[in-house]
Amino acid sequence: MDSEKKARNMTVRGFLAKTNSKAATSASAFISQYRDYLTTGELAPLTAPIVAKVESGTLMPTPALAEIQNAVLTHMILLANKELEATEGKVIIPSKKVWKAKILDGRGNICVRIKENGEAEELDRSFEHASEADRWVDRNLVECGSDCHGEIDHATMNIHTIVLRQDAMARVFKAKKGPTIHHKSKTTATLGFGVKCSQDRASFSKG
Secondary structure, rough: HHHHHHHHHHHHHHHHHOOOOOHHHHHHHHHOOHHHHHHHOOOOHHHHHHHHHHHOOOOHHHHHHHHHHHHHHHHHHHHHHHHHHHHOOOOOOOOOOOOEEEEEEEOOEOOOOOOOOOOOEEEEEEEEOHHHHHHHHHHHOOOOOOOOOOEEEOOOOEEEEEHHHHHHHHHHHHOOOOOOOOOOOOOOOOOOOOOOOOOOOOOOOOO
């Protein structure tokens, strides 16, 4: 009974924190544990359809948990927008750049690059797509020291990738395959039109 009461009284922010905790290691067990909250609580309009897909077998638990996390985050942003509209008339546009990439040195510090105008720029960027983050990390690792590495994280999902410099260099400097050339035989034993040549013997009279 106490656990059910805690689940019903849990805040949206508190639930989002639980989705990123060790308790969410097993997506199936986590969704089952918080099923009542997901289907009857404040988030039900957004999360109940996701739970229904899991129970019908049309959606696996792990991607379902990722969809639940995104739904909760969107719900929190919309609530914040409404509060601002009521007080200041301002609206926050949710950022689509959910992939965070950075270049770190051997001591774990964010690397700094000096731009053409002399300004220092930290190698820490956000991207909308994972492929953009991958390419950015590879390009910047090539220009960094041998002890550098890259790290890519998702803003809401528990995804953390470490990119080694030697792997980035292998991708950037990958040798391109040249055109395929067919080398013709250089032998003169047979002519192109199929005529064979042989040496004739010549004799001359001494009279």
